[in-house]
Amino acid sequence: MLQGDRLQLRPLARGDLERLDLINREPAVARWWRPGEFERWPLDDDEEGFAIVVDGEVAGLIQCEEETEPDFRHAGIDLFLTSRLHGRGLGAEAITVLARHLINDRGHHRLVIDPAAANATAIRSYERVGFRPVGVMRRYQIDPASGDWGDNLLMDLLAEELEGG
Numbered sequence: 001m002l003q004g005d006r007l008q009l010r011p012l013a014r015g016d017l018e019r020l021d022l023i024n025r026e027p028a029v030a031r032w033w034r035p036g037e038f039e040r041w042p043l044d045d046d047e048e049g050f051a052i053v054v055d056g057e058v059a060g061l062i063q064c065e066e067e068t069e070p071d072f073r074h075a076g077i078d079l080f081l082t083s084r085l086h087g088r089g090l091g092a093e094a095i096t097v098l099a100r101h102l103i104n105d106r107g108h109h110r111l112v113i114d115p116a117a118a119n120a121t122a123i124r125s126y127e128r129v130g131f132r133p134v135g136v137m138r139r140y141q142i143d144p145a146s147g148d149w150g151d152n153l154l155m156d157l158l159a160e161e162l163e164g165g
C-alpha cells in the first residue's frame with residue numbers, strides 16, 4: 001500500500017475490475033481512455049496496476065510500465081479517476097505518490113507520461129507534479145472519440161524535479 005495525504009494506492013485485484021470498468025465508461029473518462037480493457041483477469045501484464053483508493057472506495061486506476069533495459073531505464077505512468085473526484089488535486093496526488101515510489105523505492109531517474117495533446121486538463125495536472133513537455137508525437141494514438149489518429153504530448157520528469165518528492 002502506497003500512502004498519500006488523501007488517498008492510497010494498492011495493487012489491483014480481480015475484484016476491482018467491475019468498478020474500474022464502470023469508471024472507465026464515465027463520459028469524462030471514456031473521452032480519453034477507451035473502455036473495454038477490464039473484462040478479463042489478469043490484465044495486460046506489461047503494465048503494473050494500482051487501485052486509487054479514496055475514503056475506502058476504489059476511485060480510479062494508476063498504472064506504470066518499466067523499461068528495464070539498463071541503457072534506457074525509465075518508467076511510464078498513466079491514470080484515470082472517477083469524474084466526481086476531478087478538480088480536487090487527487091489526480092496529481094496519485095501521480096506524485098506513484099512517482100515517489102518509482103524514484104525512491106525502485107531507483108528510477110526518469111519518468112514519462114504521454115497524454116493526448118488535446119487533453120488540457122491532464123497536461124495541466126502533470127505539469128503540476130513537475131512533468132515537462134518534451135515534444136509532440138504525431139498521429140500516435142487513435143482518439144477514442146473521433147476514431148482518427150491523434151497527436152500525443154510526450155512529457156518527462158527527472159527524479160530531482162518531483163514536486164513534494
Ligand SMILES: CC(C)(COP(=O)(O)OP(=O)(O)OC[C@H]1O[C@@H](n2cnc3c(N)ncnc32)[C@H](O)[C@@H]1OP(=O)(O)O)[C@@H](O)C(=O)NCCC(=O)NCCS
Nearest residue numbers: 028029032079080081086087088089090091092115122125
Ligand atoms: C487526468 C486526471 C486523473 C487528472 O485529475 P484532475 O482532478 O482532473 O486534476 P488534478 O488532480 O491535477 O486536479 C487539478 C484541479 O484541481 C483543483 N484543485 C482543487 N483542490 C485542489 C488541491 N487541494 N490541490 C490541487 N488542486 C486542487 C485545481 O485547481 C485544478 O483545477 P484546474 O486544473 O481545472 O484549474 C483526470 O482529469 C481524469 O481522470 N481524466 C480522464 C481520464 C484521462 O484523461 N486520463 C489521462 C490519460 S493520459
